[in-house]
Amino acid sequence: MRKLAHMAAFVVSGVGVTSGMALADPLPSWNDTDAKTRIISFVEAVTDPASEDYVTPADRIATFDNDGTLWAEQPVYFQLIFAVDQVAKLAEQDPSILTSDALRAAAAGDYEALAATGKEGLIEVLAASHTEVSLYQFQQDVAAWLAEARHPKTGLRYDEMTYQPMLELLRYLRDEGFATYIVSGGGIQFMRVFAEDAYGIPPQQVIGSSITSTYEVVDGVPVIMKGAELFFNDDKAGKPIGIMHHIGKQPILAGGNSDGDFEMLEFSTSGEGARLGLYVHHTDAEREWAYDREGHIGVLNRGLDEGPDRGWLIVDMAQDWSKVFANTKAE
Structure with a gap:
């Protein structure tokens, strides 16, 4: 699988220019709205040793849903x-x-x-x-x-249906000492195939649903065989459980797009210190799809109703993103 060549174009944007000059924009595909301001302010607060909200690098944990948050999820997963x-x-x-x-x-x-x-x-x-x-x-x-395989609407490979603003956010967080994880209801072994190339997230930092497996020796070769029974459902309340099982630390930032991510955001933003929860709200019918409360996938009700009062950031895709897909052919 090819490496993330399309990320190279903006890696330099995270590098500071010479002393006395302004730093390059860490999130160039985010419009200059409140969403971008809040994200940058949060990152600066938790990474500045002089800040009362400073968090040591070992505790800078960020978790993200995959479907509908890092890549598209329509017409079906x-x-x-x-x-x-x-x-x-x-x-x-x-x-x-x-x-x-x-x-x-x-x-x-x-x-x-x-x-x-x-x-x-x-x-x-x-x-x-x-x-x-x-x-x-x-x-x-x-x-x-x-x-x-190619997506029926865009003609892109499915691993090209990633969101450019979220790729920038992942890179920005890692540049600032965060460890980034995928925490998704999708299959853990399915996502581990492409996560590193697509997002820069290595397999050991992918958490997902799983089925039972067995260890067997076939013709003298040890193999892991995939079974047929559900072992762990990494959705809703399962997400905080999966986080503590795999990571062992509470995140300080969590991102999702549906009510299946609610408990992960609730868990990650509870407790003392600076914390950030964000929802990607699919509002862009022209460049992507517009959906939230109704539908067969990515339903967002509780997050819209309760998120703002909990201080969570609702990212409006149409208003907050100047670009949607990493591959410009999709727009």
């Missing part, structure tokens, strides 16, 4: 698109696997018919594409899919 594509590929090799309405709908790429099969049908499709395979083979399958 990209991991589900991968699963549907995998079922179609498997069916070409062996049509006998199509033993249910859900699998037949997936093989045909009929998302409406698949949705009609309900949660059980979605689980069946995910199981057919994600389980009873070695972890190595699964990761190879994901990498191959990312290299070949």
Whole structure:
């Protein structure tokens, strides 16, 4: 998988210029609105040793949801698109696997018919594409899919559907001594395939949902085999649990985009000291999609209702971002 060449263009923007001159803009794709001001003020406060809000580098933990926060999530979660594509590929090799309405709908790429099969049908499709395979083979399958598949609206690779302003925020935080983590309801092994190339976040700093696995020795080679049962659901209240299980420290910054992230923001912004919670609000129907309270994905109700009173930052994509996707062809 290719490295993040598109990030190189703005890395220099985080480097200070000669003494006595103004520093370059750390968030060039953010408009000069309150959102940008609040983010920069927060980072400056927690990284300045003279500030009463100073936080030592070891405790500068920032966690972010993935779907809808770091990359797009429409028309459906990209991991589900991968699963549907995998079922179609498997069916070409062996049509006998199509033993249910859900699998037949997936093989045909009929998302409406698949949705009609309900949660059980979605689980069946995910199981057919994600389980009873070695972890190595699964990761190879994901990498191959990312290299070949294209988004139906933009024509971009799915790992090019990342948000430029959020890439800048991740880089800015790391430049200022933060450790950045993904904490997502998506599959942990799915995200670990692309997280480092896409976001600069290494696999060990990716937290997600997982299924059971087993250790086996096949032809003398130790392998991890992916099972079929849910092991951990990293969504809603599961996110703080996952954070403490994997990181062992409370974040001081957390970002999400839906009510599935509410508990992570609530947990991260509780307690003493400077803390920041932010929601990416999808308000840009022209450059991306506009959605929040209604819909099948990325629903945001409680966050909009309670977030402002809790001091959380609601990032208005249409107003606060001068650019949406890292790859300009998408706009």
